[in-house]
Amino acid sequence: QSALTQPPSASGSPGQSATISCTGTSSDVGGYKYVSWYQQHPGKAPKFIIYEVNKRPSGVPDRFSGSKSGNTAFLTVSGLQAEDEADYYCSSYSGSNNPVIFGGGTKLTVL
C-alpha cells in the first residue's frame, strides 16, 4: 500500500499561514474520519497535533487546524512562529488489513 502523498516542502513568513496537503484514496483518507497529523523536530519523536481530521489534543495551540475534502486532508498552521519549523506527517486509518498509513512528510520552513 502506497504512502499518502504530501508535498516535500512548504513555507510561510512569521505571522502568516501555511497549509499542507495529504492526498490518499477512498480506501483511506476519503473513506474514514480518522486522519491524524504529527509534528517532528530534528532528532525528536513525533508530536501528536491533530486527530479525527480536525480535533486538537489538549495543549496543542489553536493555531493548528485540520480539515478534509474528498481524498485530501489539510493541516493549516496560522500565525506562523519560528518554532513551527519542523517536519509534518499525516496519517490515516486504511482498513482492517493494514490499518495505518503515513504520508511521506512535509518540511515546513518559517522564512
Place this chain on the structure above:
Amino acid sequence: QVQLVQSGAEVKRPGASVKVSCKASGNTFANYDINWVRQATGQGLEWMGGMNFNSGNTVHAQKFQGRVTMTRDTSRSTAYMELSSLTSEDAAVYYCARVMDKWPSFDYWGQGTLVTVSS
C-alpha cells in the same frame, strides 16, 4: 504524566534479530494498544504493527509478515517488538507509541531506539 521509555541503541549483524522494549511510567498500558513505528535516517514514518496490551492480540503491516513479533510483560508494564532476519534496510529509529482510542491517533511516543545493521 505518561512516559514511554525505550531500550538503548543496538548494533546488529545482517540476518540477526533485534528486540526493543518500551516501558510505561506514570501510567500503565492497561486498556491501551501499543504500536510500533520506524523511521530510517532522513525518511518518513512507517507503521509496523500494534498490540492490545490487555489481550496480547496483535496486528502488523503486511510488509513485516513473519518477521515481527510483538509481546508484552504486564507485570512490568513493558511491551516488546522483535524483528528478525535483519537487513541494511531495517536500519532505523524504532518508536513505540500509545494509541489514544483509535488508529491512527498516537498520543504518547517513546524516545526512539536506534538500530544499526552492519557487518
